[in-house]
Amino acid sequence: MSESQLSSQAVVSTINKPPATDRPLVELSHVEKHYGRLHVLKDINIQVCQGEVLVVVGPSGSGKSTMCRTINRLESIDSGVIRIDGELLPEEGKDLARLRAEVGMVFQSFNLFANKTILENVTLAPMKVRHMDKKDAEDFAMDLLARVGVESQASKMPSQLSGGQQQRVAIARALAMKPKIMLFDEPTSALDPEMVNEVLDVMIELAKEGMTMICVTHEMGFARRAADRIVFMADGRILEEGKPDQFFDHPKSERAQEFLSKILTH
Numbered sequence: 001m002s003e004s005q006l007s008s009q010a011v012v013s014t015i016n017k018p019p020a021t022d023r024p025l026v027e028l029s030h031v032e033k034h035y036g037r038l039h040v041l042k043d044i045n046i047q048v049c050q051g052e053v054l055v056v057v058g059p060s061g062s063g064k065s066t067m068c069r070t071i072n073r074l075e076s077i078d079s080g081v082i083r084i085d086g087e088l089l090p091e092e093g094k095d096l097a098r099l100r101a102e103v104g105m106v107f108q109s110f111n112l113f114a115n116k117t118i119l120e121n122v123t124l125a126p127m128k129v130r131h132m133d134k135k136d137a138e139d140f141a142m143d144l145l146a147r148v149g150v151e152s153q154a155s156k157m158p159s160q161l162s163g164g165q166q167q168r169v170a171i172a173r174a175l176a177m178k179p180k181i182m183l184f185d186e187p188t189s190a191l192d193p194e195m196v197n198e199v200l201d202v203m204i205e206l207a208k209e210g211m212t213m214i215c216v217t218h219e220m221g222f223a224r225r226a227a228d229r230i231v232f233m234a235d236g237r238i239l240e241e242g243k244p245d246q247f248f249d250h251p252k253s254e255r256a257q258e259f260l261s262k263i264l265t266h
């Protein structure tokens with residue numbers, strides 16, 4: 001695919017968001033990870049500053065999810081260092097729990113508590129993690145549900161909501177911890193196509209509000225529009241890193257050209 005084809009297929013206006021500061025909130029330095037003999041993360045170095053939206057793209061199996069999951073130690077690492085807002089992320093203990101709460105995670109599967117109402121799903125974190133009393137937690141949760149556009153569903157059970165609505169509740173639940181960083185791992189991959197945009201729109205609103213975000217996604221329109229910076233991973237390595245226009249219009253490596261060509265023609 002030619003460069004002009006790549007750019008013409010992805011013409012979208014960028015969003016108006018506050019500029020990132022120079023304060024690093026997430027830092028991965030020389031991170032290595034194996035699953036048995038499979039080397040899945042190879043010398044990963046990433047820095048995400050306050051207010052920055054980093055979008056991670058790459059072919060299936062390139063290590064994007066694993067990289068995300070190391071950021072709050074859902075996956076251990078073999079070597080390297082991870083810092084959250086300047087603090088070293090330990091392997092266990094109270095400091096790990098405290099720093100984990102700074103990173104709100106949203107996954108492909110929404111994993112809401114099936115036997116709790118939408119409101120209860122969102123009040124759990126503020127009550128347990130942020131020690132709010134029930135009334136304050138409920139008021140806060142209702143504000144968050146309104147922010148993601150599902151406040152009218154508060155008393156329903158998760159199974160009564162569409163996939164897109166459930167994912168928006170999952171975003172509200174992650175925000176309820178008052179995280180400094182939001183991490184999205186393919187949040188729209190399990191959704192029917194017509195629900196994808198309602199979730200991406202919520203993410204774009206968060207970006208506009210200045211939220212620091214790391215997003216793994218195959219949604220290239222979103223990536224081009226919302227990202228301050230794109231990281232392209234293949235075979236466990238970061239092969240390219242740069243501004244969206246630079247990446248989409250002038251991908252440097254053959255792997256990135258091949259990846260974009262495939263994904264943009266589908």
Ligand SMILES: Nc1ncnc2c1ncn2[C@@H]1O[C@H](COP(=O)(O)OP(=O)(O)OP(=O)(O)O)[C@@H](O)[C@H]1O
Nearest residue numbers: 035038040058059060061062063064065066067186
């Ligand atoms: N728990 C695990 N045990 C063993 N191997 C794993 C495990 N999780 C992931 N892998 C392997 O590690 C590699 C990286 O997987 P990962 O899910 O991080 O890739 P990805 O880039 O997120 O892929 P996708 O876009 O398909 O989600 C793959 O080869 C995968 O099969």
